[in-house]
Every structure is written in structure tokens, then in C-alpha cells.
Amino acid sequence: MQRWTLLIGGRKIETEGFQNVINPSTGGVVGAMPLATAKHLDAAVAAAAKAFVTWTDVSDSDRADACRTTGDTIEAHAEELARLLTLEQGKPLNGLGSRFEIGGAVAWTRYTSGLSLPVEVLQDGAEGRVELHRKPIGVVGSITPWNWPVMIACWHIIPAIRAGNTVVIKPSPLTPLSTIRLVELLNEKLPPGVVNVVTGENEIGSLMSAHPGIGKVTFTGSTATGRKIMQNAAGTLKRLTLELGGNDAGIVLPDAEPKKIVEGLFWGAFINGGQTCAALKRLYVHDSRYDEVCRELTAYAKQVVVGDGLSETSTLGPVQNRRQLDIVSTFVQEARDKGGRVLIGGTPADGPGYFYPVTLVADVDHGCRLVDEEQFGPALPIIRYTDVEDAIAKANASSMGLGGSVWGSDLGRARSVAQRIEAGSVWINKHGAIQPNAPFGGVKQSGFGVEFGVDGLKEFTTVQTVFV
Numbered sequence: 001m002q003r004w005t006l007l008i009g010g011r012k013i014e015t016e017g018f019q020n021v022i023n024p025s026t027g028g029v030v031g032a033m034p035l036a037t038a039k040h041l042d043a044a045v046a047a048a049a050k051a052f053v054t055w056t057d058v059s060d061s062d063r064a065d066a067c068r069t070t071g072d073t074i075e076a077h078a079e080e081l082a083r084l085l086t087l088e089q090g091k092p093l094n095g096l097g098s099r100f101e102i103g104g105a106v107a108w109t110r111y112t113s114g115l116s117l118p119v120e121v122l123q124d125g126a127e128g129r130v131e132l133h134r135k136p137i138g139v140v141g142s143i144t145p146w147n148w149p150v151m152i153a154c155w156h157i158i159p160a161i162r163a164g165n166t167v168v169i170k171p172s173p174l175t176p177l178s179t180i181r182l183v184e185l186l187n188e189k190l191p192p193g194v195v196n197v198v199t200g201e202n203e204i205g206s207l208m209s210a211h212p213g214i215g216k217v218t219f220t221g222s223t224a225t226g227r228k229i230m231q232n233a234a235g236t237l238k239r240l241t242l243e244l245g246g247n248d249a250g251i252v253l254p255d256a257e258p259k260k261i262v263e264g265l266f267w268g269a270f271i272n273g274g275q276t277c278a279a280l281k282r283l284y285v286h287d288s289r290y291d292e293v294c295r296e297l298t299a300y301a302k303q304v305v306v307g308d309g310l311s312e313t314s315t316l317g318p319v320q321n322r323r324q325l326d327i328v329s330t331f332v333q334e335a336r337d338k339g340g341r342v343l344i345g346g347t348p349a350d351g352p353g354y355f356y357p358v359t360l361v362a363d364v365d366h367g368c369r370l371v372d373e374e375q376f377g378p379a380l381p382i383i384r385y386t387d388v389e390d391a392i393a394k395a396n397a398s399s400m401g402l403g404g405s406v407w408g409s410d411l412g413r414a415r416s417v418a419q420r421i422e423a424g425s426v427w428i429n430k431h432g433a434i435q436p437n438a439p440f441g442g443v444k445q446s447g448f449g450v451e452f453g454v455d456g457l458k459e460f461t462t463v464q465t466v467f468v
């Protein structure tokens with residue numbers, strides 16, 4: 001079994017402690033994650049601070065070039081990264097799985113490398129010249145979740161370094177190895193200390209949030225952890241971007257054509273086995289289309305192959321960890337107890353691995369956790385409505401506000417409903433289709449700040465106004 005190392009200041013650092021990383025398809029051990037201590041974190045922050053002095057002075061075009069070459073390196077190692085990702089995360093190599101994730105990481109890296117933040121001249125005349133400059137913050141702490149670990153690491157690291165910052169990243173202890181490998185590859189192209197990785201338990205994330213040497217924390221994960229990070233960051237008034245949980249609603253309007261939308265609905269909900277922040281997690285369907293949508297979704301679900309991610313025929317993998325599997329099982333059982341009708345799935349598979357079948361639950365409503373909370377797994381509640389106003393009100397009856405979607409044939413009508421959904425992103429006739437040029441972020445308790453595009457890049461800077 002491979003014992004992995006931290007990467008600090010361009011050097012591989014061994015730790016005394018290790019923790020096994022488990023393959024969710026088999027329960028076997030993938031490798032040993034190094035357990036960083038507070039001292040390792042201090043060393044990583046010091047290395048990043050040292051690298052910042054020179055990295056921030058590199059010309060803008062040279063920095064853009066360096067960032068761009070990291071995309072080439074990731075691409076050259078795409079298959080190796082995809083296999084490692086599948087082993088520790090569970091998602092299949094194929095479909096919207098590991099190869100897709102690594103492809104996304106490359107695309108985001110390239111696009112973001114090409115962005116820039118030129119000086120803006122706000123005024124230039126007899127009364128003087130006023131310029132707006134964007135300055136890097138310093139050392140950025142990145143804390144990532146287990147669902148899309150490589151792509152999200154790139155979403156954090158690339159804009160941070162493109163804007164002139166340096167980074168210490170701490171991946172989830174459930175999926176740390178692909179991030180360590182990613183950082184090793186980035187270090188082949190970047191000066192030492194620009195990107196460092198420390199791995200360990202949640203405690204390292206707490207220490208990062210309070211660390212006086214870190215100027216900003218960019219966090220993707222649950223709302224509960226986001227709250228803790230905000231509290232811990234208060235002492236040093238860190239800048240924060242918090243991309244948190246979601247409970248995205250989709251509304252199927254009376255003029256939708258179920259056969260045309262079924263594929264989009266299915267993958268909007270079940271991408272990565274539902275373990276996606278902006279997946280469709282509650283589906284509201286008009287009474288006139290309800291039975292047909294249930295039928296079409298069930299037929300589609302029957303063709304999906306859930307299995308070991310390394311098998312080329314699997315299109316969905318297991319749930320990533322035991323805790324999440326228990327949440328999904330409990331929520332589905334509770335929905336069933338409250339009168340929910342299971343159309344397909346609904347019972348966890350026997351081990352090994354954390355497999356749960358694709359599950360559709362009809363005839364449910366608010367008042368059960370499968371609808372009210374984030375299930376973050378392969379189970380979709382389908383709620384019947386008769387009045388669109390009622391569906392909009394129910395979609396908005398959540399403390400979350402990450403994404404939402406509306407499905408219908410009259411695009412003008414769909415658009416007017418979409419704009420009334422309280423969410424950072426809304427889609428029409430699709431769900432969760434993010435792209436590197438469009439800002440993405442949550443409202444309400446799904447967090448604040450945005451990622452992607454020029455707006456996302458700005459989040460890694462502070463404004464300096466220069467009065468000449």
C-alpha cells in the first residue's frame with residue numbers, strides 16, 4: 001500500500017501518522033493519507049508566504065502562461081488522475097464520472113488562466129486621475145469536499161494563483177490522494193511554495209480558518225462546516241468565499257413534454273449519484289404531467305448501471321462513504337413511512353461497498369427530510385402540485401439557495417417562473433450545467449461569494465484605489 005506525503009515548499013514531507021483511504025466500491029484500502037500536524041500547517045503557510053513575495057512580482061503574462069501550462073500537465077496525466085479519483089471517490093471512469101471530472105479540471109484551468117484584471121481608470125481629467133487596482137491577498141487557504149475533489153481543487157487553486165496569491169490546500173480526508181497527486185503535478189510547473197498540500201482530519205481545516213498567516217479561506221462543503229469556518233475566521237477577519245450545501249428545486253410546468261426532458265431531469269438529479277452541490281434534489285411536477293414524468297423517469301433509471309467505478313460499463317458508482325449512505329437510507333425510509341411511494345430502488349445493496357440504487361419516491365411532500373433537507377445521494381422525491389404559485393412558494397421554502405430549474409415548452413413562461421426562484425443559478429430545461437465563464441454561487445444559507453469568470457477571479461483580490 002502506498003504511503004503518501006505532504007507537499008510543502010516544493011518538497012515531499014513525510015508524516016509520523018497515517019490514515020487509510022477506503023475505496024467505496026469494495027471497502028478495500030486505496031492508500032495511506034499522511035496526517036499533518038499543526039506544525040506542518042505552519043510550515044506550509046510559511047512556505048506559501050515566502051513564495052508569495054516572488055510570485056506576486058511575476059509579470060501578469062508570465063503568470064498566465066505558468067497557470068496555462070498546469071492545464072497541459074493535468075491533461076497529460078488525465079487517465080492516471082481519473083483512476084486514482086475513481087478508486088477513492090467511487091465515481092465511474094465513464095459517463096459523468098472521473099474522466100469527465102478531470103476534463104472539467106483542464107477546461108476550467110485553461111479558461112481561468114486566460115482571464116485578467118487590468119487596471120480600471122475611473123477618472124482621468126482636470127480633477128486628477130483615479131485608478132482601481134486589484135491586488136492579490138497573500139496566502140489563500142483552500143478547503144475542499146469529497147464529491148468532486150479534483151475539479152473543485154482547480155476551482156480554488158487556479159484563480160487564486162492566477163491573481164497572484166499562493167495556496168495551501170486541505171482536501172477532504174475521504175478523498176485526499178487525487179489532490180496530493182494534482183498538487184505534485186502542479187509543482188512540476190510552478191515555483192516551490194506557490195501551491196502546497198496538507199492532509200489530515202477536520203481539525204486541520206479549523207486551524208487553517210484561524211491561522212494568522214492565511215488571508216483568505218475559500219471553502220466548498222456543507223453549510224454546518226461553513227458556519228464553523230466563519231466563526232473561526234472572525235478573529236483574523238479573513239476574506240471568505242463559502243460555497244455550501246443546496247437543496248435545489250426543479251419545477252415541471254404543465255406544458256413540459258416528459259419524453260423530451262427525462263434525460264435532463266435524470267442526470268440533473270443523479271449526476272455523481274446525487275452527490276453534487278447543485279444537483280436537482282426536489283422535483284415539483286404539475287398534476288397533468290405527474291404520472292407521465294414518474295413513468296419516464298422510472299424507465300430511464302432502469303437502464304442505468306450502478307457498479308464498481310473501475311468497470312467500463314458502470315454509469316454510476318457507490319455512495320462515497322458510510323455516513324452518507326446512512327443518511328440516504330434513513331431519509332428514504334422516513335419518506336416511505338410517511339406515505340411515499342417508491343417507484344424504483346429504495347433498499348441499500350448488501351456489501352461490500354456503499355452501494356445504494358437509483359431511487360425515485362413519488363407522492364411525498366414537505367414535512368419529511370427527503371424533501372426538506374439535503375439528501376446528497378441517489379434518491380429523488382417527486383412532489384405533485386396543481387398551482388404554479390404553490391410550486392414556486394414551496395421551491396423557495398428552504399434556507400438553501402444554490403440552484404433551481406424550470407422545465408417547459410414556452411420559454412418565456414419558464415423564464416418568468418425561473419426568475420422567481422431564490423437561488424444563485426437557475427436553468428431552463430436543464431439543471432446544474434455550470435461553465436467556467438459564468439459566475440456560480442449560493443444565496444441564503446448556500447453561502448456567499450462567487451466562483452468562475454472574472455467575478456470569481458476578483459474574489460481572490462482586494463481593491464486598491466490610486467489617486468494620482
Ligand code: NAD
Nearest residue numbers: 144145146171172202205206221222225243244245246277
Ligand atoms: P464537509 O463540510 O463535511 O467537509 C468539507 C471540508 O471541510 C473537508 O475538507 C473537511 O475536512 C473540512 N472540515 C470539516 N470540519 C471543518 C472545520 N470545523 N473547519 C474547517 N474545515 C472543516 O462537506 P462534505 O461532506 O465533504 O461535502 C458535502 C457538502 O458539500 C454538501 O453539503 C454539498 O452540498 C457541499 N458542496 C457544495 C458545493 C458548492 O459549490 N456550493 C460544491 C460541492 C459540495
